[in-house]
Amino acid sequence: MPTIAPLDLSGHCVDARFIRDVPFFALADGTIHRLDNGHKETQAHDGLLCAVPSFDGKLLLTGGEDGRICTTGLNGEAQELNILPRKWMTALAAAPNGAIAFASGRSAWVRSPDGSLREFPHERSVEGVAFAPKGFRLAVARYNGVTLHWPATNGAPTELEWKGAHVSVTYSPDNRFLVTSMQENALHGWRLEDNRHMRMTGYPNKVKSWSWSVKGKWLATSGAPAAIIWPFAGKDGPMGKAPLELGTRGDSLVSAVACHPVEEIVAIGYSDGMILVGRFGDQKEVLLRRPGKGAISSMNWDTAGHRLVFGTEVGDCGVVDIAM
Incomplete structure (x- = not known):
């Protein structure tokens, strides 16, 4: 049976993850808690809005209402990488080469490993950012589509248009597909070889959580009474295919998903605090x-x-410890 080590904190948990196998919890009040030979706390921001791991997994990157981008590691020190006063940092992404992207208002910025900063202004507000798997290309989710930039060059960006508000964005691990979640209850995608559209609809609620399976064959998503899991193994991705539905419940919506790093299984979290794990193969x-x-x-x-x-x-x- 799985065992649970509880941690009772006060406030909204924006991000929970392992940094060097130590549990980290980033809260909206700007505190970062970690369970490292006891419960330890760092005040990183005056209001925290987003958090992602560094690409090597050794640090937690955070953005706040204080205009700061910070990293926090096992030493508990919040190190400031960048500050843009009076701006709310609403999205973050990390690249393999050590670059990071962040967004506020109508601009996205890329901070190179040498510390230099490059701004990418847009006509409408930037809602989400994501690096392609090799880190050379940056996708910016915005109103009416996605803009693809090459941060290291001065090449013209590529515009992928689809009407509506696109609020977050992700590349498939094999770099063949780009997917956005929308303000409406839907996902939209593009097959990057020809920019062919993919519509993934039918959700009763907005998709606020998603996770790629270990080999990128599946994209698990929240926003329904079950985890909706789209197939991406074939040339056409989910086009013309029905998704898997795991963990169906009649009285609670799926609010978070996390695919396992080794097995073809997914953790499914619900709006009432329950957590299941489901296997793709036999469900x-x-x-x-x-x-x-x-x-x-x-x-x-x-x-x-x-x-x-x-x-x-x-x-x-x-x-939750599931090791037997």
Whole structure:
């Protein structure tokens, strides 16, 4: 049976993940908590809006209402990488070469490994940023589509148009597809070899969480009473194919998903705090956590896939150990 080590914090958990296999919890009040030989706390921001791991997984990158981009590691020190006063940092992405991208208002910025900064202004507000798998290309989600930049060159950007507000963006691990979540209850995608459109609709709620499976064959998503898992293995991706549905419940919506780093399974978190794990192949499901306080807002596995860290909208956090 899985065992749970609870951590009762106060406030919305924006991001829960392992940094060097140590559980980190980034809260909206700007504090970062970690379970490293006891409970330790760092005040990183005056209001925290977004968090992602550095590409090597050794640091937590965070952006705040204070205009700061910071990194926090196992030493607990929040190191400021950049500050743009009076701007809210609403999106972050990390590239393999050490570059990072962040966004505020109508601009995205790329900070190179040498510390130099390049701004990419847009006509409408920037909602999400993502680097392509090799890190050379940056996707910027915006109103009515996505703009693709080459940050290291002065080449013209590529515009991918689709009407509506696109609020986050992700590349498939094999760089064949680009997918956005939308303000409406839908995903939109493009096959990058020919920019062919892909529509993924039918959600009763907005998709706020997604996760690629270990080999990139599946994209698991929240926003329905089940985890909706789209197939991306074939040449056409999900076009003309029905998604898998795992963990269907009649009384609670899926609020967070996290694919396992080794196996073809996914952790499914719900709006009532419950967590299941489901397997893609035979659709078998196992209960990891009974309902608790608040919706699951973030989940991530450790590198071995033995532990799952989770946070909720009210700070009811913890670590699930599934190793037998």
